[in-house]
Amino acid sequence: MLVPELELFLMEDVGKFDLFHDLLPDKLINAKITVKEDGILAGLGEAIRIFDHCGVSSSYKWKDGDAVTGGDTILDLKGSSRAILQNERVALNFLGRMSGIATLTRRCVDMTAHTGVRIACTRKTTPGFRRFEKRAVMIGGGDPHRFDLTDAIIIKDNHIRIYGMEMAYKYAKDAGFMKKIEIEVENAEDAIHAAELGADVIMLDNMDVSTIIETVSILKEKKLRDSVVLEASGDITIDKLLTYAETGIDVISMGMLTHSSRWLDFGLEVD
Template sequence: MTAALRPELPALMVEDQVRTALLEDLGRAGDITTLSTIGPDMTASATLRVRDAGVIAGLELARVAFRLVDPSIRFEPLAADGDRVAPGTDIARISGRARGLLSAERVALNFLMHLSGIATYTAKFADEIAHTTAKVCCTRKTIPGLRALEKYAVRLGGGSNHRYGLDDAVLIKDNHIAVSGGVAGAIRAASTYCGHLVKVEVEVDGLAQMREALTAAPDVILLDNMGPELLREAVTVNAEHWRLSPADYAADPRRTRLEASGNVKLDTIRALAETGVDYVSTSKITMAAPTLDIGLDVTI
């Protein structure tokens, strides 16, 4: 079996994001602190060091930040995105003209600390349910402009991505159902409108709605704010609908997949995943992740 490849970000996307961040930081006059205190020919060396245990994400963005400010700066990675590292680990060495090194420092660290924080927090959720077949997923609750980066960090932490936006998958929620007039009708309408290549998911708030949804064969049913006992019942209902035995249920490709969602926390995800659902989605891994403490230490 081919080993799973680590996620990657397109180079153009990285450069665009970093360039925007640098222009925001440099403003109208550039880094006046560095320009007024550091001569143009002064050089420096520095190390990017992790101060807490975590999962690294964003090294390429950091490298591009230094390159865009000064292409002559040398950036030597000592780790890779997705690596789990201990406190005190050096993850990169940087050397070159001091002005560029200092002017790019904050943008490089902002990306690294934020994305590594998401990857690290996601890994904690993923580790909690590693003994199950469920996957922890992020949501569309991301910082505007940073969604692709944050979803990249989620994957590095061992999580899975939900839809990227409103255009790549259908998620019929309670308000759609209220306006359209019914669960099954909304599913069939979406499937007809979007075609066979687009996944259709529907949110339900009880087993009665779930049974109705199953008659229209959605790809995924989102079980909203249900506790473990009700989730176990939902798995049973799904198995009975598809006439699957417990032994065949998990691997059967025909059946509807089930996603648990709603106020998922680090201390509750294990119980939810152990019910047999396929996915547990939470905004916590993007919206509540603390940054990973990473510093740039000048070594000259």
């Protein structure tokens, strides 16, 4: 985490000054952060960075990606009472938010491991917090997909409505050979067209399972399947995940990993 970025997060919580803690005498204290429920740990590096920035020393035996159990001590802290209590909430927010995402992601990854499908997130992220949310997905074993619009080109339905698939693809090729091009389709016919154009990735958007199976079959018949990565997307939730994963696709992108994951509960206690 960059220092200006860190200071922005801290300033959001502390404000102009800490109204109460600035009135209290500062003391040297020991404290600990514990997790209150089972899950996958993420955000530990960020929490350590926050406390280090304000001169608080930390010791720990865990690392991001570890499975933790409710009651485990995640961080032991020693330092200024003012610094620890001022920065407590920001550190806990990072741990709770990122661990919640990592926990849900790991659940999805484990559920579909036998299929070989890759679980990815989307750009449906919290403004200003995308990098950390996508890092949490990666910690959970998922794929970050695009971090921003410079990573790759996705020709979406609105691009196709405005320019047509062929013209949009022609413009996309001008981005250079290093950038992958993905085309979003909603039926088997458009998927074949996208594959024939030379798309690197085809997004099967809002297709039901039977249509995806049919599309995969047709692409195989036309000997186009091996030349493209197939990604399923669009309101794919936990209860639907396994049936989609077993259709023969390569990637499932799930907005819910970031927009619907619940936080993991952490707390800080002074010894």
